Amino acid sequence: MVDLKVKLHDIEFKNPVTLASGTCGFARETAEFFEPGLLGGYFLKGTTLKNRDGNNYPRMAETPSGMLNAVGLQNKGIDYFIENIYPDIVDYDTQLIINVNGSTVEDYIALTEKVNELDKINAIELNISCPNVKEGGMAFGVSCPGAEMVTREVRKVYDKTMIVKLSPNVTDITEIAKAVEGQGADAVSLVNTFLGMAIDAEKRTPLLSTITGGLSGPAIKPIALRMVWQVANAVKIPVVGIGGIMNAADAIEFMLAGASVVQVGTAIFKDPMIPVKIVEGIEDYLKRHNMQSVNELIGGLQV
Amino acid sequence: MVDLKVKLHDIEFKNPVTLASGTCGFARETAEFFEPGLLGGYFLKGTTLKNRDGNNYPRMAETPSGMLNAVGLQNKGIDYFIENIYPDIVDYDTQLIINVNGSTVEDYIALTEKVNELDKINAIELNISCPNVKEGGMAFGVSCPGAEMVTREVRKVYDKTMIVKLSPNVTDITEIAKAVEGQGADAVSLVNTFLGMAIDAEKRTPLLSTITGGLSGPAIKPIALRMVWQVANAVKIPVVGIGGIMNAADAIEFMLAGASVVQVGTAIFKDPMIPVKIVEGIEDYLKRHNMQSVNELIGGLQV
Amino acid sequence: MPKKFVKEFNVIENSALNATNFLIKVQSDTELPEIKPGQFVNIEIKEAEEIFLRRPFSVFEVDYENDVISMIVKILGRGSRKLTEIKAGSKLSMVYPLGKTFTYPSADDKILLIGGGSGVAPMLFLAKESGLPVENVDILLGARSKEDHINVDDYKKYASLHYASEDGSLGEKGFVTQHSVFTDNLNSYTKIYACGPDGMMRAIAKEAKAANVFCEVSLENLMACGFGVCLCCIEPTNKGNQCVCTDGPVFNINDLKW
Amino acid sequence: MPKKFVKEFNVIENSALNATNFLIKVQSDTELPEIKPGQFVNIEIKEAEEIFLRRPFSVFEVDYENDVISMIVKILGRGSRKLTEIKAGSKLSMVYPLGKTFTYPSADDKILLIGGGSGVAPMLFLAKESGLPVENVDILLGARSKEDHINVDDYKKYASLHYASEDGSLGEKGFVTQHSVFTDNLNSYTKIYACGPDGMMRAIAKEAKAANVFCEVSLENLMACGFGVCLCCIEPTNKGNQCVCTDGPVFNINDLKW
Ligand SMILES: Cc1cc2nc3c(=O)[nH]c(=O)nc-3n(C[C@H](O)[C@H](O)[C@H](O)COP(=O)(O)OP(=O)(O)OC[C@H]3O[C@@H](n4cnc5c(N)ncnc54)[C@H](O)[C@@H]3O)c2cc1C
Ligand SMILES: Cc1cc2nc3c(=O)[nH]c(=O)nc-3n(C[C@H](O)[C@H](O)[C@H](O)COP(=O)(O)OP(=O)(O)OC[C@H]3O[C@@H](n4cnc5c(N)ncnc54)[C@H](O)[C@@H]3O)c2cc1C
Ligand SMILES: Cc1cc2nc3c(=O)[nH]c(=O)nc-3n(C[C@H](O)[C@H](O)[C@H](O)COP(=O)(O)O)c2cc1C
Ligand SMILES: Cc1cc2nc3c(=O)[nH]c(=O)nc-3n(C[C@H](O)[C@H](O)[C@H](O)COP(=O)(O)O)c2cc1C
Ligand code: FES
């Protein structure tokens, strides 16, 4: 038997495979395909203080080996979540992590205080990297002072595991990672989507209502992998790897580069069973390579 | 008859389709497939003051809809070019542009002074964005002061068309574009490759000798297109669009986003005839859309 | 117990209905769940360059005896074209069953089903499933010309068939909303159902609203996931932005902001 | 006048030589240029997900009469596997002819051709083209076992055939460098040519250097473009980093840094 358990700061995941925020709804949707307890955890859909309608349709464009989205954090707000969704999912035998989003630091604090009350939620993911909203969002994530401020203020009100989600749309992601580590982040997750754009050449119009959107999927994997590798070598806190993971080999690559946990995002649009197959694939890999624990993979790249 | 001619500052291209530096050698190699006079121009292989061996093998890794390279500016130096290559290509009926690369500002100046002597070369492309060299390269291109310095100093010794090639590995590419515009750049070209990485999961080693390399190909197109759009809206000088252009529709999208000229790169590894097909495809598009001149496409996106 | 599945089906038939429409039949080696008109499958387009996402197609017929699902695929772009090239004997990965069905008519309803473009399949499926006597069901199909219509004579046992074509080559000349069953008798129907191009459905909805007739439309918004997690397929409704893939694809026009 | 071409060929044959090696024959509808042993084609692997670049394969045979080129494709990974699934009747896009040929033997040369793995094709092609009497040509093929060898009996008219297999199931047991033609008679050859796995070629080169015998190897470095523009396929040589695709793939071992 190989051991798939990994720790991220002080919470344990039964395996390193989790789903990325915004691509797994509130876990209930994937539960129609498979038992949520099969996965290490779920990073739930980005939640804000109040209801948000998100951006106008069309919000999606297919691109080579990827897609652009411009959802813009559509959600019914944290109170709706607590009252109507949380009770449905509280018994899932997996880690549930809330992805919180604010336009202001006060938003993040207010959200965190509400999340604090939820016993089942052992960790929070601060999204300071959403490219699809006008205020807040990525603005915090692309400068050290912005990232530091959000991290510092939330840290004051949150004692459980605090993960800060970083934007790849920066010159040096290690600077931002070090900045949030310095303000008490327990882990960093990366990457969020890359700001991109698609045009309909025949119609001469943008394909997204917002003109630009966030690029995800295998197309971004090489860049995301590089960033995870750089950040894992720059900070002491654990790293959650995200970006174009489609199969077990991809997940293993992120772990070799230094990720303790991985998030699968866009892949589940292609095949909702991929996350489960990745868990199996990692187990198989460990057996084939005579490894006892998945922890042996973390940062195991031979350079 | 539709008019395919475009101007970039004060030089004219017979059509907007050119080949990107590092992907068309010194134009002679593609001449084995087609007449170089069919294209608007060639951005020749990155040239340095002295011979450079480049990085160790392996230098290449295939990625989803793209590839990583870590060539590291292998070339025989500017003097070799002038003596042994320039005479071979001087009669090509197309624009030939030298892509110059330095480790120091002095290198750029010395190179430019030598290029100045070459009558056939009407423009220079300052590569301040190569991610695959240890000194210089991208270092200049990811900060405004660095980019400004190179641009300003080269401007002092170069009177013909000076194009500065920008790195996409930055938080805000419009800042860099505006900075080089402020120092006298006649045009900007973007993007160079994205810093990425690939790992062999089974062997647990990087696929490139240099660990990281530059990502190119259709995978990066949505990000490159967004950057061209942003820069075209931020500066007054013309923009050369680069990144994952595989066909006429892609080229047209870049022009709609604001590019006056496009460079085709990685696509020719897939099919050396693609650039010629793109010229034909643009002509066909203009006819179908009842346009007289390709200039109608530039910045023609309806938002 | 899962309610939705990802599965490789065996393609048992792919036949051209006309130049751009194909009937694709796939068989499962396990029992099918119940699938209703309006519900759809999300199909992986394999071995195609630069196609990343699945493509959604309405279920056209279900044969529970043989565990066979059929779809009518109209060639629109790269993915649908590639799909119509699939050979009997190959595999097709589908996510299913997705979306919700129509409000079924009651025994005394008189219904009009209007299909155009890629929206014909769910209308024919609903006609068959409606359980109404043939005289209570009218099907109106619209297309550019005779060649773009598919042969649906088999449905004469479920409904009266009416055709509109823009060039007048089959049935009445014009759009479906210009057809006599629509212009003259709209109030004779108690329920109208429509699926097809956005413009067509909006035009129908406008008239149905004016005539105050119950009307449901099945939308075909662009989708990334098809099962409610990406929030890309949204349609503004009186209940806020709703997901076409899970809250729909069937919507009552009174709930839409049309 | 172009010297290199991109063209869609018609696949006229794809037959399994053994479990992992396939003979693929393609026909041009225009006249072929001259193609020599060691030269290669760069093949587009169509309709394959996540394969972006072409894959290079040595030319195995050229039939100028019918404008047919053959390749022997060994399954190594995704691209080569996909290629071996191609059906006669389909199209194959190739960039050709690429690379340089070997230094041809002169009439009085006695040559040894050593092939292993995916490197068999250029050796057989060279044997045929060498123009030498059969007694002056030895072919030595290495593989893991009998099953991994392909049948090359047709080449008996051009050369004496020798086999090495790691398990001893065909010919002598061991690597090609442990085979008697190699260990006992190396000095009897005036020219040695080799193509195969890197390790094999390096081992051969070492012995050939020690024995001071002329030796050329055909390298199979990873390639992006195949025609000398990307500088990805480089091999360090005494003349600096050279491109395997244009300066090679054939190199004299004395020029290599091995
Ligand atoms: C719930 C649902 C049920 C459907 N049922 C059927 C069906 O039964 N039969 C059928 O033939 N088709 C059906 N469709 C439409 C089908 O999904 C699209 O035709 C298909 O996805 C197009 O893919 P493509 O790769 O061929 O086109 P692409 O190459 O991706 O696109 C070609 C052009 O069509 C546009 N386009 C693509 N998809 C849509 C869409 N869904 N709506 C509007 N414009 C679009 C694109 O923007 C582009 O301009 C349904 C769609 C939905 C959402
Ligand atoms: C000039 C030249 C001539 C060749 N001639 C032949 C021939 O006649 N017949 C034949 O079967 N093959 C030949 N090859 C090798 C052939 O190109 C590769 O086997 C093929 O590209 C592998 O592609 P793939 O998609 O199957 O493997 P991938 O899935 O891309 O790779 C599978 C594994 O193999 C490794 N790999 C891939 N290509 C190579 C390579 N070129 N060298 C070493 N390792 C590699 C990869 O790193 C990876 O680990 C030749 C190569 C060159 C450069
Ligand atoms: C449709 C969509 C919606 C997303 N919504 C969110 C979100 O609400 N919060 C967030 O932090 N990231 C969001 N993301 C980003 C993903 O969590 C992930 O960081 C990104 O998609 C890269 O991973 P991938 O390539 O595996 O998809 C979203 C991504 C997509 C595609
Ligand atoms: C193999 C390779 C070598 C390159 N060498 C150079 C170079 O010498 N100088 C330069 O400015 N850009 C170089 N580039 C970057 C390209 O010019 C281009 O900016 C980039 O590849 C993006 O375009 P594409 O996606 O069309 O390839 C190189 C790219 C590749 C793939
Ligand atoms: S397509 Fe993803 S929510 Fe509807």
Ligand code: FES
């Ligand atoms: S493969 Fe590009 S130079 Fe050889």
